[in-house]
Amino acid sequence: MDRALINAFVHQQDIGNRVNGSFTSKALENVVNEVLEKFPGVKLDKEKVKNRMKYIKKGFAACYDIFKNISGIAWNEDLSMWEAHPDVWDDLIKKHPQAAAWRNKPIPNYHNLCLLYGADRATLEEAETAREMRERIRSEQEESRANTIEEIDHMVLNDEVRLEGYDTPPNAEGRKRAKRKVTLVEEVTSVKKSFQIAADAIAKVAAEMVKIQPATDTVKSQEKSPVSKSEIWKLLEELELNAVELHKAYIFLIKNPEMLDGILSCPSSELSERRDLLFEMMK
The missing domain is CATH 1.10.287 (Helix Hairpins)
Structure with missing residues (x-):
């Protein structure tokens, strides 16, 4: 149900029902209906949806703030977990003891939560x-x-x-x-x-x-992007970015269509040059 709920919010954001960082009343109504289509008979309303997302966002924010600028740790999309050498984990946990909670624990829906709340952070x-x-x-x-x-x-x-x-x-x-x-x-x-x-x-x-x-x-974010969001994701995967860089670059490009157009129009076929160009834009 959490996955269905988060996916519904991402859909409402994609179609423009989020204004100045807040979802409209119509968006909340649509989310309720989308979840009920998948889970008929469940008692659900706007208030329950908002409260559940507050709880989910709180857990995501605690995790995101720890891992956003950490090097040596990679995101495993298949397992929905952060992976690193044990020494890297030990050093991280010394600085952030709360990171121990995610050493062997999956973080469901992390990618979509980055889309929803990464820019907010x-x-x-x-x-x-x-x-x-x-x-x-x-x-x-x-x-x-x-x-x-x-x-x-x-x-x-x-x-x-x-x-x-x-x-x-x-x-x-x-x-x-x-x-x-x-x-x-x-x-x-x-x-x-x-x-x-x-x-x-x-x-x-x-x-x-x-x-x-x-x-x-x-x-x-409301300017028209020259390609779809899934194509942006594939483009960034081709640049061989690590998980943190991938998430930041994805959020940056969907919010800046003109920068995305610059990457797509880059005459160089070298991945390293395209990657350097992207990092320079993000500065």
């Missing part, structure tokens, strides 16, 4: 990176303000400037010197304020880019 990583950048900028702003206050305190302690209640210097030269010192404090404060404004603007643009990115990806 990548988007989540980008959003997290942007969030960290905003936190760094905010921290730098606070440090900048603290430094300004410390500089002014230092100048006051050294009698370089008085911020209030200071006596009028006895001569014109003294007045000029005091004025010059006050002006310096104002300039320092003004410059740092300008940096703070620029940093705030950068953070705002970064936040907007994170909001816009999923919508942009959706537009790209």
Whole structure:
């Protein structure tokens, strides 16, 4: 039933019933009907379908996040398992103890789950990176303000400037010197304020880019691909990619038809050159 459920969601995604990463109400209705065709008599509705997929996605995400960038491990499509030399497994489990659960355990429907949620995991990583950048900028702003206050305190302690209640210097030269010192404090404060404004603007643009990115990806995914998805998969298999590279490249090409057209139009017949071209595009 899980396989039928996942296949039904992939079908709804392929026909455009997923908008901005979310399946439409019509898509959920179609999924229920598709599963019931294969399993008549089962009590099933939209809410049960959504809850089951949340559970499946949670398990997939835990697995995907561990294996996505690991070298030395290959995906066995026939067994639906990750395979590697025992030493590679041992090293991986030291870094990620939870990986031990999949050392001898199949991961059903992994390929289709990558199609459904692989791009979501990548988007989540980008959003997290942007969030960290905003936190760094905010921290730098606070440090900048603290430094300004410390500089002014230092100048006051050294009698370089008085911020209030200071006596009028006895001569014109003294007045000029005091004025010059006050002006310096104002300039320092003004410059740092300008940096703070620029940093705030950068953070705002970064936040907007994170909001816009999923919508942009959706537009790209709706462009017509020059070949079918099964043909894309076969093309990538011919390039002799490992399992992780294969999954990432597949998701990349179905979302970027213009890049796929570039691969198909490549005049070179050498597989190594086509593979290098693909990796360069994916950068």
